Amino acid sequence: MRIAIDMDEVLADPTSKFIKLYNRDYGVPLDTILDPGNEIYHHVPEHANNKWYDYINEKGFFRDLPVIEGSIEALKKLQEKHEIYIVSAAVEFRNSLEDKMDWLAEHFPFISWKNIVFCGDKIIRADVLIDDRSKNFEGFEGRKLLFSSPHNMLITDYERVDNWQQVLDKLL
Amino acid sequence: MRIAIDMDEVLADPTSKFIKLYNRDYGVPLDTILDPGNEIYHHVPEHANNKWYDYINEKGFFRDLPVIEGSIEALKKLQEKHEIYIVSAAVEFRNSLEDKMDWLAEHFPFISWKNIVFCGDKIIRADVLIDDRSKNFEGFEGRKLLFSSPHNMLITDYERVDNWQQVLDKLL
DSSP states (O other): OEEEEOOBTTTBOHHHHHHHHHHHHHOOOTTOOOOTTOOGGGGSOGGGTTHHHHHHHSTTTTTTOOBOTTHHHHHHHHHHHSEEEEEEOGGGSGGGHHHHHHHHHHHOTTSOGGGEEEESSOOBOOSEEEESOGGGGTTOOSEEEEEOOGGGTTOOSSEEEOSHHHHHHHHO | OEEEEOOBTTTBOHHHHHHHHHHHHHOOOTTOOOOTTOOGGGSSOGGGTTHHHHHHHSTTTTTTOOBOTTHHHHHHHHHHHSEEEEEEOGGGSGGGHHHHHHHHHHHOTTSOGGGEEEESSOOBOOSEEEESOGGGGTTOOSEEEEEOOGGGTTOOSSEEEOSHHHHHHHHO
16 A cells, blocks of 8 residues: 655644744744644734745755654554655745755655655645645545644544554554 | 656756766767667766766756757647646755756746656656656556657657657647
8 A cells, every 4th residue: 555644744843843933033932832723824923924934945944843743653664564655745845855855864764765755736646645734635536634733623524633643543 | 638747858958968077077078979778877988887876966967957959848838738747756866856946947937836746756646657767657557658868769668759849749
């Protein structure tokens, strides 16, 4: 079985990095918890709404993101039985590409370059797609697993997984 | 119809760049014509056989490649009727990613970031794949068009196109 796995908010945690940067620049509290259905930019002063776009385009933004809990061990286990591909919509952000390669090499060295896809639209063929953005499920023909993230908590149309243990329970 | 198009030796011409660099470093004549079935490294002094790997990993190698004749106009025409995606096995070479983005932005600005895929294995869903490497056809379920390049001239298993006019004749 071929399993495609998104990066941001599934393997990597950009939200906590955003909060750190907003805190540095605007004094937003570090313990911000996002309301269900909200994006990070809904939780910052209005004049800073678009600042996340500046942050995300900065070289280095994606290089030191925290790893989502349990993801490394889960991918190792999944890889024993399945074909694993990392599929990230990285080409939206030109400056993220090298950072994402280096981040994967650091935290997921057991994933070959052959199994990495940086794209815009996710026009992939796979049996399962694990993603936090439901827009990436459009046109995807396999099983869709919506990985819980604050911004998608109001969406009810998809099979949901809240963490990597739940993914393992479903796919192993 | 969704058409996926490879970059190297289909849109961009790395071979002439290799020849230029080999000429600079080893005095290989600039007018080298590759024998059918041969790769560029079959045409250089033995001690320089693996040098192409150094060249290709250098930052900037992919930034100033010549554009394959007729490709820009052909993609504009194809885009009027079809969904066009650029699909390059770029993640093998980490240092090529930004160069390839910038090269596409310069020569193919009418291709959106949403329509770019940098990958290892080409696990894409499309109706047509135009590629010079037959290995990329493995597992691909759509129509396969082998774009002629010296190294693939001995391969007879696939529908072949010698230039972009022939692609237009087949797909428009």
